Amino acid sequence: MRFKTKGLILREQNIGERDKLVWVLTDSHGILRAFVRGAKSIKSPKCAGTGLLSYSALTVFEGKDSYVIDEAFAEEQFIGLHKDVVNMSLGQYFCELCLNLCPKGQEASEQLRLALNSLYMLSNNKRPAVQIKVCFEMRLISMTGYMPDLVMCSDCGVYESPEMVFVPQTGRLYCSDCAERHGVQGVRLPIASVTALRHTVYADSDKLFSFELRDELWERLSAASESYVSYMTQRDYPTLQFYKSLNV
Ligand SMILES: [Zn+2]
Missing domain, CATH: 1.20.1440.120 (Recombination protein O, C-terminal domain)
Incomplete structure (x- = not known):
């Protein structure tokens, strides 16, 4: 099942060369822990959209016992903090x-x-x-x-x-x-x-x-x-x- 939500990336953890795990505070599901595949490719909007402290529009796939972020588009990145x-x-x-x-x-x-x-x-x-x-x-x-x-x-x-x-x-x-x-x-x-x-x-x-x-x-x-x-x-x-x- 897929759903759209908006959320703030609170924490990220690298998995291997390309993927990562993120903890997101979403309006619809509270704190969500989700995998992001290919997150480190700079060309992918998922790279900016799943960076720490990004507030992003997300498309999330809900699997049997895990969530995967399919799409992420950063709406606000709080540049001043960085x-x-x-x-x-x-x-x-x-x-x-x-x-x-x-x-x-x-x-x-x-x-x-x-x-x-x-x-x-x-x-x-x-x-x-x-x-x-x-x-x-x-x-x-x-x-x-x-x-x-x-x-x-x-x-x-x-x-x-x-x-x-x-x-x-x-x-x-x-x-x-x-x-x-x-x-x-x-x-x-x-x-x-x-x-x-x-x-x-x-x-x-x-x-x-x-x-x-x-x-x-x-x-x-x-x-x-x-x-x-x-x-x-x-x-x-x-x-x-x-x-x-x-x-x-
Ligand atoms: Zn008193």
């Missing part, structure tokens, strides 16, 4: 998170749209990289079943205090009084950062990247969001470690 090793490494971290968190065998159009928007922002330097990272991490983790509870203080229910404490281990928020009273350990955030963090989780998707905050406050949120992702998914991400090693 020219900047730091942004490229962040893009690869986004891919690793998608591979770990997005569904397999069911539609994932929301996750795909988030990934494409984030890569577009990064590739064209539309926002500071650290802001794109926080937005992507918090929104993806929220979409995939780990939405934090940022509405109010988890203890007394107050909506805001000048400083609040976010606990990455649980995804809960506390006002400074309750945090002090109960000895809650977490990331201390000024209220402007709390508002930004709420925005990354609750804002409409077309407004996701429209929040303004100073870079150093995004940096602190970035530590909080990557820690939250790591606790919720119970693993570390080598691509994130690589990205951070380039940033020191």
Whole structure:
């Protein structure tokens, strides 16, 4: 059976001289693992269409226990990322998170749209990289079943205090009084950062990247969001470690 879909290439692995295996985030089937025959021939549109971080129109053959990509035409290649090793490494971290968190065998159009928007922002330097990272991490983790509870203080229910404490281990928020009273350990955030963090989780998707905050406050949120992702998914991400090693 053949079907057409669109997808973002998240990972590729060479097989022999000519073929490869790719992991694609598709709108219709979520994460799909598929073979590409003759993928390395530069003349073939399949070469560009199945390269890492290409967003492509695909024709996929569904066999008994494997998928094969018959045709692939690149629609977007995020050229800006390929020219900047730091942004490229962040893009690869986004891919690793998608591979770990997005569904397999069911539609994932929301996750795909988030990934494409984030890569577009990064590739064209539309926002500071650290802001794109926080937005992507918090929104993806929220979409995939780990939405934090940022509405109010988890203890007394107050909506805001000048400083609040976010606990990455649980995804809960506390006002400074309750945090002090109960000895809650977490990331201390000024209220402007709390508002930004709420925005990354609750804002409409077309407004996701429209929040303004100073870079150093995004940096602190970035530590909080990557820690939250790591606790919720119970693993570390080598691509994130690589990205951070380039940033020191
Ligand atoms: Zn409280």
